[in-house]
Amino acid sequence: MNSFEWLIGLRYTRAKRRNGFISFISAASMIGIALGVAALIVVLSVMNGFQREIRGRILEVASHIQVSGQGNRLADWQTVANELKGAPKVLATAPYVQAQGLISFDGNVQGAMLRGVLPAQEDQVAGLGRHMVAGRLDALKPGEFGIVLGQDLARALGVGLGEKITMITPQGNITPAGMVPRMKSFTVVGLFRIDMYQYDAGLALIALQDAQKLFRMGEEVSGVRLKISDPLEAPYVSQQLAQASQRPLWFSDWTMENSQYFRAVQIEKRMMFLILTLIVAVATFNLVSGLVMAVTDKQADIAILRTLGASPGSIMQIFMIQGATVGIVGTLSGVLGGVLLALNVGSVVSFFEGLLGMQVLSPQVYLISSLPSEVLLSDVSAIGLISLVLAFLATLYPSWRAAKTNPAEALRYE
Known part of the structure; x- marks a missing residue:
């Protein structure tokens, strides 16, 4: 992209439009993307923390194998016991x-x-x-x-x-x-x-x-x-010990005995990811409508740029930059806010528990008494990438529509 496309695209993003409703839709899209990204990060971090806490507490009582x-x-x-104690990783x-x-x-x-x-x-x-x-x-x-x-x-x-x-x-x-x-x-x-x-x-x-x-x-x-060096390798080590054993023994590991907990968490994590991704998708749909209205609002500007020699590709790039800027700012704001909230979610929940005088997590139901959180770089990266891709895809149709503007038709009623 040339420098003038960036200059005009960023100027359109910052400028106050004649139609204030367009500005409102763009702001709503940005806030929606930020909220969706933040919600995804917080929910997945809580799921990761829940899984980590349950795993740690199970292993305080249950054996690895x-x-x-x-x-x-x-x-x-x-x-x-003596034979197994001499096995690798035991x-x-x-x-x-x-x-x-x-x-x-x-x-x-x-x-x-x-x-x-x-x-x-x-x-x-x-x-x-x-x-x-x-x-x-x-x-x-x-x-x-x-x-x-x-x-x-x-x-x-x-x-x-x-x-x-x-x-x-x-x-x-x-x-x-x-x-x-x-x-x-x-x-x-x-x-x-x-x-x-x-x-x-x-x-x-x-x-x-x-x-x-x-x-x-x-x-x-x-x-x-048995206790082994790495609890996460328990299924593999258990299988190796069973194959090497000359006795009629039954081997089981902690993942088999508690599989229902972790399977439920994984299923819930995937479903929450899909559901909350829809929030980001809805925000990008708002971005589409905001850009379409912006293209309509800028018909005269587009026509002038075309008569000055701007190609359809340059016009398309200008509005792609405008829409992508909204998506990038919304995504970065959501990532920053989501990570900060996820790192302090336990304190936030405790504050509201004290304020409302109620317990959010009952240990009889959720097995834990406090809300844990674990922020994984892989989750944050995937959420940010999905948000940016959706925002980029949302700019394609309005930008293509801007590139197809006929200068003569646009200037006829100006």
Whole structure:
């Protein structure tokens, strides 16, 4: 493009038009593009942050990979653990016993997932020990029948540290009166909080040997939990370990166990991207109408430029520059505003929660209690590029229409 096309195109963008409605449409288009771009960045950043928070909190409790035998029972687990610990990318192993049970205290009954662990080894494969709000994980001693509860589970039962609860297991005792559930008294020796309702309200930990006695497993365990160097490689490492194993073992990873969460987030992220892109598209349609009206308003100017020797291509470039300027300014404003809002969205939401006296995110529904955000350069770049492309495409028809203006017809009534 020559310099005079830029000069005139930018001048048309800055100049006050005779028809103020045209200026209003251009301003509305610019604001619409900025709002659409900002909304896209904020929404995708919140989705990314939600996924990151859920992944991090899941990995504080769940293992990267779990290995179990047939019937969810694994004999000779020490040999299996030693073999797996020597595999590439495996950092630590820990046995576990897992089953469901009922916890009763003072007339309150709650279902829970019971996990028998060796505290020293459990701390190597998961970070639960860092989230104790009362007591210690290593207070789980074999034979003492201590239990560590999630804070929300303890609150629902109304139980505190040092108090005794009654554990009711699915395996019953056969008596002359029929099948009677097995019950065992446990002492609460610790409370943890992950800030993820699924675990805080539904998980209880006991010593591995106590769990083996409680569920009549002898020396067997449910399986072995593994920690690897990169959790995101868990599916690949799990597959490699399964192929290399000479034993009939079942390998699963944390992405399989929690796939519904991440699949839901990905689907929602794609749908929100498509829906909010329509906001940018609507703003570009406004840009089309504003440019068409600007072309009509500038008929005499176009005719004079043509008589002075400007080619149809130059006329087209002038109005493309005018429309592209609106798109670029709107996009850059939206990117800047969206990134700033996304980086501070937690503070903004907290402010409105305090102002309105309500909680935006219920942990029972959304699994987290605060609004996270993670701005990814790839998302910002893609949104900015899409906005610029749509704005550029919006300039083509009005610019082509300007280039087709007949100077004689345009000047006839001037």
